[in-house]
Amino acid sequence: MKEFTRVIIRNLTKEFGGKVALSDFSLEIGRGEFVTFLGPSGCGKSTALNCIAGLLPITRGGIFIDDECIDDSVTKVPPESREFGMVFQNYALFPHLTVFQNVAFGLHLRRTAKAVVEEKVAAALKLVHLEGQGQKYPTQMSGGEQQRVAIARCIVLEPRLLMLDEPLSNLDAKLRGEMRNEILSLHTRLKVTTIYVTHDQQEALALSDRIVVLRLGHVQQVGTPVEIYSDPANLFVANFMGFKNIWRGDLVSLTESDAGLDAEVRIDGASLHARLRYLPGDPRRKQVEEAFAQKRKVWTAIRPEDIIVGAREGANVLDPNVILVEYQGQTSLVSAMLGRDMLLELRPAAPLRVGDAVKVSIDPGRVFLFADSGEG
Amino acid sequence: MQTRRIPVASILFYLAMFVYVAVVLGILLTVVLNSVSKGWYSGALPPFLTPEWYVYVAGEHDILNLLFVTFVVAVSVVGVSIIVAFPAAYALSRREFRGKAFLLSLFLLPMIVPPMTYGIPLAMMLYKVHLAARIIGVILSNLVPIVPFVILILMPFIEQVGVNLESAAKMLGARRLTVFRKILVPLTLPGILTAGILSIVRTISMFELTYLVAGGKSQTIVVALYADAYAAGARPPQAVDALAVIYFLTTMVCLVVALRFVSPTQMVFRIK
Amino acid sequence: MAKGFRGGTFLLLLPATTFVALLFVYPFIYGLILSFTDASGAITLGNFTHFFGDWWERRTIGVTLGISLPATLINVALAIPFAYYMRHGTRGEKVVTFFLIIPLTLGTVLVSEGMLTFMGPAGWLNQLIMLLGISPKPLRFTHNYTGVLLSLVIQGFPFAFLMILGYVSGINPDLEKASQMLGASKLQTFVRVLFPLMAPGIAICFCLNFVMAFSVFPSAVLLGEPSGPTRVIAYAAYQWAFEKFDFNMASAISMTMAAIELVVISIVLVWRNSIYRGASMVGKG
Numbered sequence: 001m002k003e004f005t006r007v008i009i010r011n012l013t014k015e016f017g018g019k020v021a022l023s024d025f026s027l028e029i030g031r032g033e034f035v036t037f038l039g040p041s042g043c044g045k046s047t048a049l050n051c052i053a054g055l056l057p058i059t060r061g062g063i064f065i066d067d068e069c070i071d072d073s074v075t076k077v078p079p080e081s082r083e084f085g086m087v088f089q090n091y092a093l094f095p096h097l098t099v100f101q102n103v104a105f106g107l108h109l110r111r112t113a114k115a116v117v118e119e120k121v122a123a124a125l126k127l128v129h130l131e132g133q134g135q136k137y138p139t140q141m142s143g144g145e146q147q148r149v150a151i152a153r154c155i156v157l158e159p160r161l162l163m164l165d166e167p168l169s170n171l172d173a174k175l176r177g178e179m180r181n182e183i184l185s186l187h188t189r190l191k192v193t194t195i196y197v198t199h200d201q202q203e204a205l206a207l208s209d210r211i212v213v214l215r216l217g218h219v220q221q222v223g224t225p226v227e228i229y230s231d232p233a234n235l236f237v238a239n240f241m242g243f244k245n246i247w248r249g250d251l252v253s254l255t256e257s258d259a260g261l262d263a264e265v266r267i268d269g270a271s272l273h274a275r276l277r278y279l280p281g282d283p284r285r286k287q288v289e290e291a292f293a294q295k296r297k298v299w300t301a302i303r304p305e306d307i308i309v310g311a312r313e314g315a316n317v318l319d320p321n322v323i324l325v326e327y328q329g330q331t332s333l334v335s336a337m338l339g340r341d342m343l344l345e346l347r348p349a350a351p352l353r354v355g356d357a358v359k360v361s362i363d364p365g366r367v368f369l370f371a372d373s374g375e376g
Numbered sequence: 377m378q379t380r381r382i383p384v385a386s387i388l389f390y391l392a393m394f395v396y397v398a399v400v401l402g403i404l405l406t407v408v409l410n411s412v413s414k415g416w417y418s419g420a421l422p423p424f425l426t427p428e429w430y431v432y433v434a435g436e437h438d439i440l441n442l443l444f445v446t447f448v449v450a451v452s453v454v455g456v457s458i459i460v461a462f463p464a465a466y467a468l469s470r471r472e473f474r475g476k477a478f479l480l481s482l483f484l485l486p487m488i489v490p491p492m493t494y495g496i497p498l499a500m501m502l503y504k505v506h507l508a509a510r511i512i513g514v515i516l517s518n519l520v521p522i523v524p525f526v527i528l529i530l531m532p533f534i535e536q537v538g539v540n541l542e543s544a545a546k547m548l549g550a551r552r553l554t555v556f557r558k559i560l561v562p563l564t565l566p567g568i569l570t571a572g573i574l575s576i577v578r579t580i581s582m583f584e585l586t587y588l589v590a591g592g593k594s595q596t597i598v599v600a601l602y603a604d605a606y607a608a609g610a611r612p613p614q615a616v617d618a619l620a621v622i623y624f625l626t627t628m629v630c631l632v633v634a635l636r637f638v639s640p641t642q643m644v645f646r647i648k
Numbered sequence: 649m650a651k652g653f654r655g656g657t658f659l660l661l662l663p664a665t666t667f668v669a670l671l672f673v674y675p676f677i678y679g680l681i682l683s684f685t686d687a688s689g690a691i692t693l694g695n696f697t698h699f700f701g702d703w704w705e706r707r708t709i710g711v712t713l714g715i716s717l718p719a720t721l722i723n724v725a726l727a728i729p730f731a732y733y734m735r736h737g738t739r740g741e742k743v744v745t746f747f748l749i750i751p752l753t754l755g756t757v758l759v760s761e762g763m764l765t766f767m768g769p770a771g772w773l774n775q776l777i778m779l780l781g782i783s784p785k786p787l788r789f790t791h792n793y794t795g796v797l798l799s800l801v802i803q804g805f806p807f808a809f810l811m812i813l814g815y816v817s818g819i820n821p822d823l824e825k826a827s828q829m830l831g832a833s834k835l836q837t838f839v840r841v842l843f844p845l846m847a848p849g850i851a852i853c854f855c856l857n858f859v860m861a862f863s864v865f866p867s868a869v870l871l872g873e874p875s876g877p878t879r880v881i882a883y884a885a886y887q888w889a890f891e892k893f894d895f896n897m898a899s900a901i902s903m904t905m906a907a908i909e910l911v912v913i914s915i916v917l918v919w920r921n922s923i924y925r926g927a928s929m930v931g932k933g
Contacts, residue, residue, distance in 0.1 A: 055825050079828045086829040092822035096844045106830035157830065389733045397747045399802065402772055403762035410765050417770055464664035471657045486672050488856065490863030492882040494672060496902045497679025500895050520671045523664055581755030583866055602757045605870050613765065620761050624754065631753050
């Protein structure tokens with residue numbers, strides 16, 4: 001396996017007929033890094049993956065490994081020569097071959113000596129906890145086991161880049177958790193450069209060194225899990241990562257502060273104070289400043305767990321009425337209405353009942369404001 | 377590196393398809409042209425055109441009777457086979473029972489075994505019971521491959537109508553016959569149409585079975601065509617081709633109608 | 649669903665089963681019995697000894713095999729690459745399939761009759777051949793072995809192609825992608841992944857095609873020389889039944905036809921099993 005330092009993707013664009021599936025996608029991946037492409041269906045994440053794999057020709061842009069260009073939209077290195085590994089959503093195990101033969105497939109193509117093949121396959125099967133299962137056929141195995149065979153089939157070839165296309169979507173919830181752990185531990189042990197594609201933010205947060213959030217072919221944000229989770233770049237990312245309490249309001253005042261910006265937003269009769277950590281140079285800061293100057297409305301976004309229930313004092317005190325309680329075991333997701341239109345979503349520590357009048361308080365540092373709805 | 381250019385495979389494929397299409401079209405066009413030509417012994421096109429062969433054919437054959445027989449046979453075969461096949465297809469799709477696999481294979485046999493192999497014993501039997509050389513004999517013999525054919529077409533359509541729909545109807549108080557009339561038949565209508573049209577096309581072009589069983593007045597067009605072609609010495613080839621064109625038109629009309637409802641691949645195998 | 653017969657099921661199946669039993673099974677058994685009896689009704693192997701003893705009759709087996717086996721091999725061998733090429737769909741697919749099913753729907757008789765003119769000594773094909781300088785004199789395509797073979801290919805190829813196409817389209821496309829990612833070239837992917845998965849479909853296609861070709865009748869008569877070189881076994885059976893009115897001999901010949909078809913099918917199925925052991929599902933995950 002050739003050593004390399006970076007995978008570089010530059011302005012990757014993919015069009016199908018007239019439709020743009022992926023637009024100006026640029027990214028640099030360091031060796032050993034675990035990067036996730038995250039987004040809802042149709043966002044272009046699988047398209048990006050297939051382009052990098054070489055299974056799709058690209059319309060514009062370039063893909064490089066260090067200095068070596070593997071696709072410049074005119075000529076490309078075919079997928080079979082790239083030394084990348086791909087794990088498919090539906091496993092794509094060869095049904096007419098045994099588990100052993102499946103895993104050994106790539107080795108046989110490279111005319112590896114029989115003894116070496118047996119040794120490597122055994123080692124790979126051991127890594128995915130499937131020792132001794134070599135003689136079974138894929139249809140005799142469960143979904144989780146088949147997925148592990150698919151992983152073993154790739155890693156036995158020591159690929160430069162390992163790609164996983166929504167590998168866990170066909171598994172039930174419990175199995176998904178177990179497989180997530182396996183993938184994480186595999187990566188920690190082998191340190192293979194990995195690109196992972198999913199629509200599940202939990203998986204993305206748990207597994208990644210960095211996350212690329214995509215929507216309708218455009219990159220929304222690139223960052224570490226912490227950044228994506230606590231510091232979303234726009235309303236779409238915030239919503240996708242679990243922010244709720246998205247209200248439209250008018251910016252009454254906007255002043256600079258040490259931390260960034262201080263804002264006052266009026267929503268449907270209620271007033272909220274927000275302490276935005278948007279430093280100069282942050283595009284969000286510019287957007288909010290422009291919205292204020294042009295008297296455009298802005299959107300709020302607040303995590304339900306950041307709304308403190310039962311506080312009588314503090315900043316941003318509101319008194320909504322509970323209209324819906326969804327019990328979820330450890331917590332409840334509670335919907336409460338303030339006024340006619342303002343719907344709050346809370347995660348209270350103590351149980352509430354429909355009809356309760358509650359007082360809530362919101363830390364201004366936890367109130368996000370976005371000038372762009374992210375639509376279109 | 378792999379540069380993108382038109383692959384050789386593509387060229388070969390389209391070339392081969394072109395050759396095939398050219399041959400098929402050539403065959404058809406020759407027949408059509410020949411049927412309206414006179415004195416066309418060489419050269420790319422006939423020297424002049426004439427409708428006299430059609431007149432001749434009309435005189436030599438009772439064309440109306442031929443068309444009538446063909447039509448009656450096709451429609452009867454389709455009608456009877458749908459009535460017979462539908463309940464069987466229903467039972468095979470919905471119910472499990474001992475010997476189901478055996479029965480399914482049994483139904484498959486007349487479709488796999490070529491007509492000439494079972495056609496001769498069948499014709500002999502029909503002659504013995506004096507049903508041969510009559511339209512009813514032709515209908516009966518054509519039913520043999522068509523009933524299983526219709527069963528196999530209907531089965532996936534019936535399976536597509538979920539059992540839940542029937543259960544829901546029963547819960548709402550519908551009796552068996554009502555469920556059949558108001559739920560099953562309307563929802564499987566596309567399947568019935570498909571089966572019907574495909575069967576008509578197959579019956580019209582079905583040669584061997586009809587040939588073995590038909591007599592003078594119970595011939596279908598395709599049988600008359602064969603008889604003419606076989607006695608090539610006694611009949612002018614242009615007249616044979618004229619009859620061929622009549623047959624061709626009949627089948628093509630049905631084919632075009634059929635294609636409005638099914639895709640070409642489904643015409644040959646009911647592949648969805 | 650409960651196993652075992654419910655009254656309703658029995659009634660549902662009754663009409664169709666009766667039909668098949670009366671019009672297929674019974675005649676077949678009747679024919680089988682006839683083939684083992686002589687004109688007076690006594691049991692005898694005489695029909696078979698006559699058939700196999702008479703060189704003129706016995707050779708029909710060789711003649712028919714000599715036409716049907718090559719035709720089937722050509723059909724299947726040609727169908728595989730074309731179906732492979734079209735497995736993911738292609739431009740003009742509908743047009744191509746339309747033209748492919750025309751000979752199938754029109755039937756052997758019309759195609760044979762048309763070929764007589766089109767491929768005859770004065771027909772367009774020979775005119776083209778002479779025009780292109782391939783041969784100074786017209787080539788003989790009709791009233792010989794070549795004509796019958798061509799007719800079987802023209803009719804049999806679409807059938808084989810559509811069948812194998814349907815089969816190969818059902819193979820999970822991700823399997824090809826996986827194979828590519830693991831380093832296989834297109835050829836290696838075909839040999840190691842696609843072909844083994846196509847093998848069952850190819851085997852069935854071969855069997856069906858062969859059975860159709862082996863029972864060839866109208867084209868062998870119209871396009872061939874039924875008096876000699878292309879006297880096929882179906883024609884022999886027909887002659888005994890409706891020209892000599894010896895139904896016992898005719899039945900014996902029909903049974904022989906069926907037996908030979910069965911033998912060839914068994915050989916093909918044995919071959920298919922040797923290639924493809926393992927799951928019969930085509931890998932839709």
